[in-house]
Amino acid sequence: xxxxxxxxxxxxxxxxxxxxxxxxxxxxxxxxxxxxxxxxxxxxxxxxxxxxxxxxxxxxxxxxxxxxxxxxxxxxxxxxxxxxxxxxxxxxxxxxxxxxxxxxxxxxxxxxxxxxxxxxxxxxxxxxxxxxxxxxxxxxxxxxxxxxxxxxxxxxxxxxxxxxxxxxxxxxxxxxxxxxxxxxxxxxxxxxxxxxxxxxxxxxxxxxxxxxxxxxxxxxxxxxxxxxxxxxxxxxxxxxxxxxxx
Ligand SMILES: [Zn+2]
Numbered sequence: 001x002x003x004x005x006x007x008x009x010x011x012x013x014x015x016x017x018x019x020x021x022x023x024x025x026x027x028x029x030x031x032x033x034x035x036x037x038x039x040x041x042x043x044x045x046x047x048x049x050x051x052x053x054x055x056x057x058x059x060x061x062x063x064x065x066x067x068x069x070x071x072x073x074x075x076x077x078x079x080x081x082x083x084x085x086x087x088x089x090x091x092x093x094x095x096x097x098x099x100x101x102x103x104x105x106x107x108x109x110x111x112x113x114x115x116x117x118x119x120x121x122x123x124x125x126x127x128x129x130x131x132x133x134x135x136x137x138x139x140x141x142x143x144x145x146x147x148x149x150x151x152x153x154x155x156x157x158x159x160x161x162x163x164x165x166x167x168x169x170x171x172x173x174x175x176x177x178x179x180x181x182x183x184x185x186x187x188x189x190x191x192x193x194x195x196x197x198x199x200x201x202x203x204x205x206x207x208x209x210x211x212x213x214x215x216x217x218x219x220x221x222x223x224x225x226x227x228x229x230x231x232x233x234x235x236x237x238x239x240x241x242x243x244x245x246x
Contacts, residue, residue: 020036020037021036021037022034022035022036022037023035023036023037057069057070057071057079058070058071058082058181059071059179059180059181059182060082060181060182061082061090064089066082066083066087066088066089066090067081067082067083067141067145067243068081068082069081069082069245070082070181070182070183071177071179071181072156072159072160072175072176072177072178072179072181072182072183073159073177073178073179073180073181074155074156074159074177075155075159076152076155076246077246078148078152078155078244078245078246079244079245080148080156080175080183080242080243080244080245081137081141081145081183081242081243081244081245082183083242084185084186084188084240084241084242085097085136085137085140085141085240085241085242085243086104086140087186090167090183090184090186091167091168091170091172091184091186092170092186093186093188093189093199093240094188094240094241095136095240095241096108096188096190096191096196096238096239096240097136097206097238097239097241098112098113098114098235098236098237098238099115099129099206099218099233099235099236099237099239100114100115100125100129100134100235101113101114101115101134101136102133102134102135102136102139102140104238105238106194107193107194108191108192108193108194108236108237108238109192109193109236110236112236113235113236115134115235116216116235116236118216119216119234120216122215122216122235124215126210127209127210127212128149128208128209128210129147129208129210130146130147130148130149130208130246131143131144131146135147135208136241137241137243137244141243144245144246145243145244145245146208146243146244146245146246147206147207147208147241147243147244148205148207148208148242148243148244149207149208149209150207150208150209150219150230151209152207152244152246153205153207153219153221153230154230156175157228157229157230159177159178160175160176160177160178161175161176162174162175162176162223162228163176164223164225164226165184167184167186170186170187170200171186171187171200171201172184172185172186172187172188172203173185173187173203173223173225173228183242185203185205185223185240185242186203186240187199187200187201187202187203187223187224188203188204188240189201189202189204190202190204190237190238190239190240191237191238191239192237192238198224201224202222202223202224203221203222203223203224203240204220204221204222204233204237204239204240205220205221205222205239205240205241205242206218206219206220206233206239206240206241207219207220207221207230211232214232216234216235217232217233217234217235218232218233218235219231219232219233220232220233220239
């Protein structure tokens with residue numbers, strides 16, 4: 001047994017005494033990095049705009065097979081969908097959902113709302129419904145797609161330029177990340193009672209985050225040129241959903 005251990009130690013020692021070939025990379029600012037050549041698995045040269053590792057992630061839609069996950073160069077690494085839930089293209093409005101519901105309706109009011117009956121009578125389905133059975137993005141598109149949190153919307157606004165524009169004659173906001181990645185959010189309006197309101201003027205997109213001060217409302221992103229901001233909406237309103245991959 002001892003002999004066996006000794007032989008093993010000698011094998012390790014002889015391996016470590018072998019001459020190692022070192023690769024030295026010196027950059028223009030005179031920083032120098034050394035690599036043991038034996039430890040290198042692969043050397044890849046790529047453009048800084050290409051996304052390594054995941055061929056399903058793009059800076060803009062690469063083809064007609066939506067939804068795509070778009071890299072906007074955000075600090076958290078969150079990727080945003082190229083189109084709304086139920087939309088077949090980035091300029092389509094898609095579906096309208098009350099918060100926590102996963103099916104569209106004719107009427108959007110307290111009477112028809114599945115998880116509440118009035119301003120002071122709402123069921124608790126979570127402070128954050130992302131990725132749950134109440135998340136229409138997860139239910140319709142599967143994991144890891146989910147409704148963005150209020151923090152994710154804040155990150156989007158803080159790290160992208162946004163421009164009121166139109167895509168195929170549909171008004172909306174174009175968000176462009178520091179890496180050149182781009183998503184277009186159509187001004188799809190919203191649904192109140194049995195009315196479909198303000199399309200072409202307003203965009204209203206649910207966040208997964210409940211208002212901590214008032215359980216009858218949740219965060220949503222609202223835009224109407226020239227402002228884009230986070231506000232609260234009563235849970236029963238029918239709003240758009242733009243999914244993310246965390
Ligand atoms: Zn796409």
